[in-house]
Amino acid sequence: MSIKADLVLKNANIHTMDKKNPTGAALAVLGDTILGVGSFEDFSTVIGADTEIIDLSGKTVLPGFNDNHSHPLFCAGTLSKVNLTGTRSHSEFFERLKARADKTPAGDWVEAFGYDEGLFLEGKEPGLAELDAAFPDHPVCIARVCQHVGLANSRALALRGYDIDSPDPPGGEIVREDGKLTGRLCETAFIAMKEVVPPLDGDQLAKLMQTLSGVYNSFGITSTTEMAAFDDSKVYFSAWGNLIKNNWLTVRIAAYCLEPMYRKFIDTGIPFPFGDDLLKFQGRKIILDGTAGAGTARMSEPSRFDGNAGITYYTQEQLDDMVWEAHSHGHQLSGHAIGDIAITMFLDAYKKAQDRLPRPDARHRIEHCSFCFPHLVERVINEGVYPLMNTGFLHYFGDTITRNYGEERVSQSFPFRSLLDGGLIVANGSDTPVTVLDPTIILHAAMVRKTASGASCGDDQRISAQEAVYAYTAAGAHFTFDEHKKGTLESGKLADIIVTDIDPTAVDDEPERVLEMKVEQTILGGKTVYRR
Numbered sequence: 001m002s003i004k005a006d007l008v009l010k011n012a013n014i015h016t017m018d019k020k021n022p023t024g025a026a027l028a029v030l031g032d033t034i035l036g037v038g039s040f041e042d043f044s045t046v047i048g049a050d051t052e053i054i055d056l057s058g059k060t061v062l063p064g065f066n067d068n069h070s071h072p073l074f075c076a077g078t079l080s081k082v083n084l085t086g087t088r089s090h091s092e093f094f095e096r097l098k099a100r101a102d103k104t105p106a107g108d109w110v111e112a113f114g115y116d117e118g119l120f121l122e123g124k125e126p127g128l129a130e131l132d133a134a135f136p137d138h139p140v141c142i143a144r145v146c147q148h149v150g151l152a153n154s155r156a157l158a159l160r161g162y163d164i165d166s167p168d169p170p171g172g173e174i175v176r177e178d179g180k181l182t183g184r185l186c187e188t189a190f191i192a193m194k195e196v197v198p199p200l201d202g203d204q205l206a207k208l209m210q211t212l213s214g215v216y217n218s219f220g221i222t223s224t225t226e227m228a229a230f231d232d233s234k235v236y237f238s239a240w241g242n243l244i245k246n247n248w249l250t251v252r253i254a255a256y257c258l259e260p261m262y263r264k265f266i267d268t269g270i271p272f273p274f275g276d277d278l279l280k281f282q283g284r285k286i287i288l289d290g291t292a293g294a295g296t297a298r299m300s301e302p303s304r305f306d307g308n309a310g311i312t313y314y315t316q317e318q319l320d321d322m323v324w325e326a327h328s329h330g331h332q333l334s335g336h337a338i339g340d341i342a343i344t345m346f347l348d349a350y351k352k353a354q355d356r357l358p359r360p361d362a363r364h365r366i367e368h369c370s371f372c373f374p375h376l377v378e379r380v381i382n383e384g385v386y387p388l389m390n391t392g393f394l395h396y397f398g399d400t401i402t403r404n405y406g407e408e409r410v411s412q413s414f415p416f417r418s419l420l421d422g423g424l425i426v427a428n429g430s431d432t433p434v435t436v437l438d439p440t441i442i443l444h445a446a447m448v449r450k451t452a453s454g455a456s457c458g459d460d461q462r463i464s465a466q467e468a469v470y471a472y473t474a475a476g477a478h479f480t481f482d483e484h485k486k487g488t489l490e491s492g493k494l495a496d497i498i499v500t501d502i503d504p505t506a507v508d509d510e511p512e513r514v515l516e517m518k519v520e521q522t523i524l525g526g527k528t529v530y531r532r
Helices: 040-046 072-078 090-101 128-134 154-160 188-195 202-218 234-245 261-268 316-328 340-356 374-383 392-405 407-411 416-421 439-448 465-471 474-479 511-516
Strands: 007-010 013-015 026-030 033-038 052-055 060-063 065-067 110-115 140-144 149-152 172-177 180-187 221-229 252-257 279-287 332-337 365-368 386-389 497-500 519-524 527-531
Touching: 007 040, 026 040, 033 040, 060 065, 065 474, 072 202, 072 221, 072 234, 090 110, 090 128, 090 140, 128 154, 128 180, 140 154, 149 154, 149 188, 154 180, 154 188, 172 188, 180 188, 202 221, 202 234, 202 519, 202 527, 221 279, 221 519, 234 279, 252 261, 261 279, 279 316, 316 332, 316 340, 332 340, 340 365, 340 374, 374 416, 392 407, 392 439, 416 465, 439 465, 439 511, 465 474
Parallel strands: 007 052, 013 060, 065 221, 110 140, 221 252, 252 279, 279 332, 332 365, 365 386
Antiparallel strands: 007 026, 026 033, 060 497, 140 149, 149 180, 172 180, 497 519, 519 527
């Protein structure tokens, strides 16, 4: 009995991201895998009575986008919070929060996220007195857009046990001014607020993630990462269980685990990494420093704005021990490092581990790898580390980061061109909910390197349209050891496919055109999960 395809796309402008067979006009799918890419005539023998044939009339076909640094479950949780993204004044900030507080019973929490004080007309975030006056009856916890820094009113601070005499936790700061609390919490001091904020239950979180999966698919994203899996509670695993059981998850996820989840895997002896093509627990994540927008990135030279050189969560010795533990178990490591000192610390720790126990294909990652100055670029290339870029940061936060660190340092951040020219595979990601999921912004930023105001951020680090799309498809698959399964449109690989109205690989002369691109259809494992 001859094989008959379930689906054939024809009259398509196909870009496979496979260098051996880069283009085609037709593609055939059987079950969840690709039969092949070529001409429509090539598939005449596999077309049967039940084969669905779609004439795309010249539309573009690409591998599904792979957003290789995001926080899907955390982002799903933000769907229940007040979204402060884009607020440009204290009055707008409080207006959105009060609309939620007015509908919330006294004593219950009001949670929000997404503000950027760099956008405020006032040039700063609201203080504790303003928060207390506006919300006398509710504990309030508000995450800055970076999710590393936030605000809390006095009710929330008291529930966490923070007062003027509280010591700063390692890797964090309870910010004070003139001997008084300001309501601002940095890094581990803010992260600790989650211990007193009531969590969603597993059913609620799963349903929110179902909604978010559809949002990923609407942008053509078929694969992503869970880049900070830390919660080892019943809620967390219940959410994943509900998603899988009910077939609600329509984006493939590779999860990188923070404490305490990683510790649980080590202590119980559960084989790691483990999972399947839809959800797998991939490696260990370590956060070392803060963020550039909030001025907490660990830098060799301090911020021009406030003279702050940033925060590190661990000493070099502690980091070395954490890296060695995972490396010696054969696990992949993912390290959050934005400042040049933080990047250096990771490179040092990775090198020590490799010198002690050489692993030729460890694929240890550096997330963001932002202020990777030329001498660090050379080290990253020579030591074979995998740098994950977030070029969307240049668009969304470039003006604030320039205020903090100056044009010269920002022009050398995210050195995409230099890393590619050094022969590395480089992937890209949104870091949602820090930025939005829309890949067009990220592709565009990689090509033009401009801030939202139009200021240039290092023209010599621009990359081509083809390179930008490769970084958002095939490169991401390589970062998670999945290049043999997905990332390119090849025979035998998973049929994760998108159809777009504009060819994003052909916009070098007019890069703004990519911002107009719309996803017409998203296919995951041979099944349509989104249609415009």
